[in-house]
Amino acid sequence: MDDKKINLPDCCVACTACITACPxxxxxxxxxxxxxxxxAQSRLNFAENDSEASLEYCSNCKNCDIxxxxxxxxxxxxxxARAKYxxxxxHSQRDExxxxxxxxxxxxxxxxxxxxxxxxxxxxxxxxxxxxxxxLADQRPLPAYSDQTFASLFKSKQQPxxxxxxxxxxxxxxxxxxxxxxxxxxxxxxxxxxxxxFDENFVCCGSPLVTTGxxxxxxxxxxxxxxxIKQWVDKGYPILTxxxxxxxxIKDEYQExxxxxxxxxxxxxxxxxxxxxxxxxLYQNDQLNENFGEVSHEFMxxxxxxxxxxxIGLPAMELLKLVPGVKVTDADAGCCGISGNYGYxxxxxxxxxxxxxxxxxxxxxxxxxxxxxxxxxxxxxIEHGAEVKTMHPISILAKAYHNDVx
Amino acid sequence: MKKNDVxxxxxxxxxxxxxxAVAKKEKSVTLLRFGLGTFEIGGGLVDLMAYPKDNRPxxxxxxxxxxxxxxxxxxKMGLPVIEKAVEFFLNLAKEAGYEYEGSTNQDxxxxxxxxxxxxxxxxxxxxxxxxxxxxxxxxxxVDFKGLKDYYAKMTEQNLKRHLGEEKDYKIVIVDxxxxxxxxxxxxxxxxxxxxxxxxxxxxxxxxxxxxxxxPGSAVVLPQVLGTRPxxxxxxxxxxELQCGITETLCIPPxxxxxxxxxxLHDCARKYGVKIIEQAKATGSVIRDGRCEAVLVNGVGKExxxxxxxxxxxxxxxxxxxxxxxxxxxxxxxVFNLPVNVSAGEETWANLDLFSDKKQPFSQxxxxxxxEMHPIDSKGQCILKNVFVTGRxxxxxxxxxxxxxxGVALVSAYQAAVSVLGGE
Numbered sequence: 001m002d003d004k005k006i007n008l009p010d011c012c013v014a015c016t017a018c019i020t021a022c023p024x025x026x027x028x029x030x031x032x033x034x035x036x037x038x039x040a041q042s043r044l045n046f047a048e049n050d051s052e053a054s055l056e057y058c059s060n061c062k063n064c065d066i067x068x069x070x071x072x073x074x075x076x077x078x079x080x081a082r083a084k085y086x087x088x089x090x091h092s093q094r095d096e097x098x099x100x101x102x103x104x105x106x107x108x109x110x111x112x113x114x115x116x117x118x119x120x121x122x123x124x125x126x127x128x129x130x131x132x133x134x135x136l137a138d139q140r141p142l143p144a145y146s147d148q149t150f151a152s153l154f155k156s157k158q159q160p161x162x163x164x165x166x167x168x169x170x171x172x173x174x175x176x177x178x179x180x181x182x183x184x185x186x187x188x189x190x191x192x193x194x195x196x197x198f199d200e201n202f203v204c205c206g207s208p209l210v211t212t213g214x215x216x217x218x219x220x221x222x223x224x225x226x227x228x229i230k231q232w233v234d235k236g237y238p239i240l241t242x243x244x245x246x247x248x249x250i251k252d253e254y255q256e257x258x259x260x261x262x263x264x265x266x267x268x269x270x271x272x273x274x275x276x277x278x279x280x281x282l283y284q285n286d287q288l289n290e291n292f293g294e295v296s297h298e299f300m301x302x303x304x305x306x307x308x309x310x311x312i313g314l315p316a317m318e319l320l321k322l323v324p325g326v327k328v329t330d331a332d333a334g335c336c337g338i339s340g341n342y343g344y345x346x347x348x349x350x351x352x353x354x355x356x357x358x359x360x361x362x363x364x365x366x367x368x369x370x371x372x373x374x375x376x377x378x379x380x381x382i383e384h385g386a387e388v389k390t391m392h393p394i395s396i397l398a399k400a401y402h403n404d405v406x
Numbered sequence: 407m408k409k410n411d412v413x414x415x416x417x418x419x420x421x422x423x424x425x426x427a428v429a430k431k432e433k434s435v436t437l438l439r440f441g442l443g444t445f446e447i448g449g450g451l452v453d454l455m456a457y458p459k460d461n462r463p464x465x466x467x468x469x470x471x472x473x474x475x476x477x478x479x480x481x482k483m484g485l486p487v488i489e490k491a492v493e494f495f496l497n498l499a500k501e502a503g504y505e506y507e508g509s510t511n512q513d514x515x516x517x518x519x520x521x522x523x524x525x526x527x528x529x530x531x532x533x534x535x536x537x538x539x540x541x542x543x544x545x546x547x548v549d550f551k552g553l554k555d556y557y558a559k560m561t562e563q564n565l566k567r568h569l570g571e572e573k574d575y576k577i578v579i580v581d582x583x584x585x586x587x588x589x590x591x592x593x594x595x596x597x598x599x600x601x602x603x604x605x606x607x608x609x610x611x612x613x614x615x616x617x618x619x620x621p622g623s624a625v626v627l628p629q630v631l632g633t634r635p636x637x638x639x640x641x642x643x644x645x646e647l648q649c650g651i652t653e654t655l656c657i658p659p660x661x662x663x664x665x666x667x668x669x670l671h672d673c674a675r676k677y678g679v680k681i682i683e684q685a686k687a688t689g690s691v692i693r694d695g696r697c698e699a700v701l702v703n704g705v706g707k708e709x710x711x712x713x714x715x716x717x718x719x720x721x722x723x724x725x726x727x728x729x730x731x732x733x734x735x736x737x738x739x740v741f742n743l744p745v746n747v748s749a750g751e752e753t754w755a756n757l758d759l760f761s762d763k764k765q766p767f768s769q770x771x772x773x774x775x776x777e778m779h780p781i782d783s784k785g786q787c788i789l790k791n792v793f794v795t796g797r798x799x800x801x802x803x804x805x806x807x808x809x810x811x812g813v814a815l816v817s818a819y820q821a822a823v824s825v826l827g828g829e
Contacts, residue, residue, distance in 0.1 A: 013724075015446070015447050015658060016446060016447070016594075016658045016659045017441060017442040017446055017447075017659075019594070019596070019659060020442070020446050020596060020659045020664060021442065025591065026600060028586065028590075029584060029586040029587035029590040029591050029593070029597070030586060030590045030591075031590070031591060032590060032591045033591050036591070054590065054591075065684070066441075066683050066684050067441060067442045068441055069440065069441025069442060069443070069724070069725060069726065070441070070726075071686070248705070251705050251706035251707075252705040252706055255706075269705075269706030269707060270706060270707040270708075271707075272706060283408070284407060284408045285407060285408075286407070286408070308683050308684065309683075309684050309705070310684065310704065310705045310706075311682065311683065311684035311685045311686070311702065311704035311705050311709070312682070312704060312705075312709065313436075313680060313681070313682040313683075313685075318680075330675075332675065
């Protein structure tokens with residue numbers, strides 16, 4: 001029915017389901033909404049190239065895609081239109097920066113004490129008003145750099161020699177900001193008889209490039225990652241990520257954006273897993289190591305939109321339920337509002353917080369002190385908006401295997 | 407391989423109802439959904455039966471149901487099951503704090519539409535109080551500044567024909583202060599409803615209405631009394647204005663549909679139904695007349711879901727539960743069940759759009775027995791552990807009969823009863 005996903009604006013029956021589900025539409029009238037900006041505008045573009053000014057409001061959160069009964073890849077139509085716009089319009093310096101977290105991080109990495117200085121720079125920058133001048137929201141903290149990258153920590157991480165192996169695709173956030181989560185994954189996988197391979201040649205998945213309209217660069221990243229993944233897939237190793245936006249990009253959005261332009265994407269996708277998705281599959285096949293120690297704590301879980309759109313349910317919830325002592329409730333309160341770099345832009349800050357409000361209220365009303373979620377920018381947003389701690393679910397599993405306490 | 411007790415395929419009204427009914431009996435249920443179902447286009451009313459044969463309405467749904475042919479899904483299930491299903495739904499709504507009213511035995515309930523016609527229904531939320539219009543001397547028609555595709559003047563003209571010229575009709579326009587929409591997105595009932603969801607919005611709207619509306623009148627609003635299954639806006643407005651209040655049926659997105667969706671979604675979660683979004687079932691594993699698993703074409707890879715029982719609630723052509731690859735053929739993609747296309751393609755449609763006959767294309771669907779098992783042309787059960795519900799079924803024209811959500815509800819209930827072995 002939908003052999004080629006992306007040329008489907010005409011499959012839109014204008015039922016408006018997407019509009020009811022769009023969190024940006026709920027927060028502002030300035031956005032004309034997914035139906036108008038996506039499929040309707042795409043149809044018009046067959047006749048005449050035109051850009052829709054309110055397209056800038058789309059956060060690529062993909063709630064429209066989840067609501068659509070007709071398989072129209074609405075958000076990707078929006079991202080393609082955005083890329084088209086930037087073919088003839090210059091990017092702001094801010095968007096140059098936001099689109100390239102990896103480039104920024106690599107710069108920081110090269111400077112001695114780079115992470116320390118960059119983090120201090122961000123604090124000083126804020127107090128001097130530089131952050132605001134750059135077009136970034138100065139009300140929220142920028143993600144702090146870790147003093148060691150996952151790549152460097154991996155080298156000193158001891159692992160048993162195991163027959164079964166998985167390849168870890170770290171993504172920018174785990175590599176540069178939260179490497180401990182990557183180490184937790186290694187522990188969890190080792191406990192399940194898998195040795196973790198890390199391929200230093202992986203580059204940023206391209207998600208921030210796509211949302212800021214750098215499609216050609218995203219395509220280069222897609223080519224690099226796809227050919228690397230292909231080599232691992234040929235060896236029979238699954239690819240795991242710890243970021244639902246990375247996994248969505250390399251599984252699905254590559255195919256939507258570059259179908260027919262890059263080989264092997266479809267075959268690769270069959271072997272790419274979100275970490276919790278992979279572990280839940282082990283559980284379903286009675287292969288998961290269920291020797292969890294007790295973790296007596298009450299959590300709330302937030303499902304990232306980019307997980308929900310993957311059609312795998314909420315695997316982290318299923319796994320967390322297996323840990324003795326863990327009490328976990330699914331917040332089920334919609335988008336957190338950050339959508340990658342979207343909420344970091346100064347002009348989107350208020351919108352981003354308004355979108356996240358239902359979630360923040362739900363978290364606050366629950367009284368929990370820690371929210372679990374699989375996405376790095378969701379964690380940042382929830383910490384900022386709901387004023388609680390956040391963790392990746394894999395860290396709870398690692399703790400449970402260690403019989404540790406939170 | 408771990409296995410569910412039940413897999414429900416489809417997240418519309420019949421999918422959610424059957425999942426809840428089974429999960430309430432402590433069975434493990436996974437619901438696979440793809441898209442929002444027809445909630446936001448179909449509205450939140452549960453039509454039971456109004457036009458069983460032609461364009462003359464029956465007096466009560468039960469009376470209409472008794473006039474149906476034996477091939478109609480209602481006739482297969484029978485009135486006692488229909489009554490139990492209605493009771494099940496009413497209890498569910500009550501438990502969720504968003505009571506519905508109506509029954510199979512009461513006179514049809516007539517609800518005003520946005521264009522001022524009256525439409526019959528069966529089960530309805532309190533915000534659709536069409537009955538009180540009959541006795542009102544003054545009818546206020548509320549419009550909102552900037553609201554798209556809502557014309558109180560037209561509502562007034564047509565309502566006069568149904569309710570009588572002698573009543574006093576007045577149009578009131580509320581300003582929702584949505585200046586941001588100028589040059590942006592059109593204002594829909596959803597936007598007004600979101601405004602009324604907020605305390606400030608509700609109070610401001612009430613204040614503006616109170617300044618004009620006299621107590622003891624009837625107030626007709628577009629579908630704006632909140633987006634959630636919560637009567638707070640309705641109760642507050644009714645009390646402040648001291649008037650009867652009714653919403654009208656409007657163009658999509660339907661707020662009452664969204665309320666019903668939220669109510670059923672929350673209820674499904676409460677009873678532990680595991681909901682998988684964006685999961686499009688594309689095939690199944692069949693062995694010895696039984697289904698072992700359904701296949702889901704997920705993002706990047708195929709997933710297999712095993713269970714003892716399967717409920718098919720994927721809808722009709724709109725929900726892609728039925729698919730017509732060509733004008734000669736209609737297929738059901740998940741189990742490849744035979745689809746009853748009663749006539750040739752040239753007779754699919756009755757070209758007289760507003761004729762007094764049901765449309766043949768609308769009755770295309772899957773044949774079932776009284777337990778909702780799919781059956782072949784000889785009446786033999788095809789898959790012992792599969793049950794078919796809602797718009798997947800053949801033999802009814804929901805639009806003509808005004809029976810859509812009713813058949814979906816009752817067949818979902820029957821499927822659940824069959825799964826539970828008559829418990």
